[in-house]
Amino acid sequence: MVLLWPEGKMPNSRGVEVHDSIARQRIWMVGQPRIYAFMATKSEQTGTSVLVIPGGGYVKQAYETAGITFAKWLNSLGINAFVLLHRNPASPDVEESSTVPTMDAQRAIKWIRSNATRLGIDPNRIGVMGCSAVADDMASVGDSLDSVAFRPDFAILVSPVISMSDAIVHRGSKLCLLGKDRASDKTFADRWSMELQVNAQNPPSLMIHASDDPAVSPLNSVRFYEALMSNGVKKSSLHIFPFGKHSIAVRNQPGSTAHWPQIAEDWMREIGVLK
Numbered sequence: 001m002v003l004l005w006p007e008g009k010m011p012n013s014r015g016v017e018v019h020d021s022i023a024r025q026r027i028w029m030v031g032q033p034r035i036y037a038f039m040a041t042k043s044e045q046t047g048t049s050v051l052v053i054p055g056g057g058y059v060k061q062a063y064e065t066a067g068i069t070f071a072k073w074l075n076s077l078g079i080n081a082f083v084l085l086h087r088n089p090a091s092p093d094v095e096e097s098s099t100v101p102t103m104d105a106q107r108a109i110k111w112i113r114s115n116a117t118r119l120g121i122d123p124n125r126i127g128v129m130g131c132s133a134v135a136d137d138m139a140s141v142g143d144s145l146d147s148v149a150f151r152p153d154f155a156i157l158v159s160p161v162i163s164m165s166d167a168i169v170h171r172g173s174k175l176c177l178l179g180k181d182r183a184s185d186k187t188f189a190d191r192w193s194m195e196l197q198v199n200a201q202n203p204p205s206l207m208i209h210a211s212d213d214p215a216v217s218p219l220n221s222v223r224f225y226e227a228l229m230s231n232g233v234k235k236s237s238l239h240i241f242p243f244g245k246h247s248i249a250v251r252n253q254p255g256s257t258a259h260w261p262q263i264a265e266d267w268m269r270e271i272g273v274l275k
Contacts, residue, residue, distance in 0.1 A: 053130035210244030
């Protein structure tokens, strides 16, 4: 386990002491943002790594089903996995709710990349499962990691919340991330609509979604894919399956949705990040 921020230097903090709150295999409050390393076995090691960011609508994080389970699957492919537990926007310690998950995620990527030699991994093959297209560095605190690149080299997005547009947004995620006072501010909402932040420097991304998702419209993935294509990120891929609903897991998925883990593996090999 690695704590992401040095003592007394955690950005976007009021200095309020917060303790972990865990219930029903979900973490509802994170005291200290951190990552847990799940390293591939030496005989299967590929050098590729993925930062796994468990989802939960910015209210909680499903660290078991969308964290540890994904990490074990990645390990079976020879991929090192780092499961992130980031601060939630509703934490009483947080000053600016909208930026805090991104801050912690960017810091995690910086830490992984800066320790690549020691860990025996490739610093140019670090991906994420669950990420945003934010181009600004929000993780600078004046230490040695400030100079380390925070962008992932690829992304795998499963049932992602992408847009803050009222037409397709997951309203709960929007309210939790932006806050009730600013959720109706279109300019501010557009800042956090990731399809509007895409540029040519975005990493290639794989979107996995189900058309019967009752929580997050698959149009979130469609719009992100369109933005990637418009900006020349040509190695990206989009797969929308007829069934699977919102909790698309590694195992026990209906029909063709069961093939998504193989599709993800093949895609990683196809774009050259899994060798």
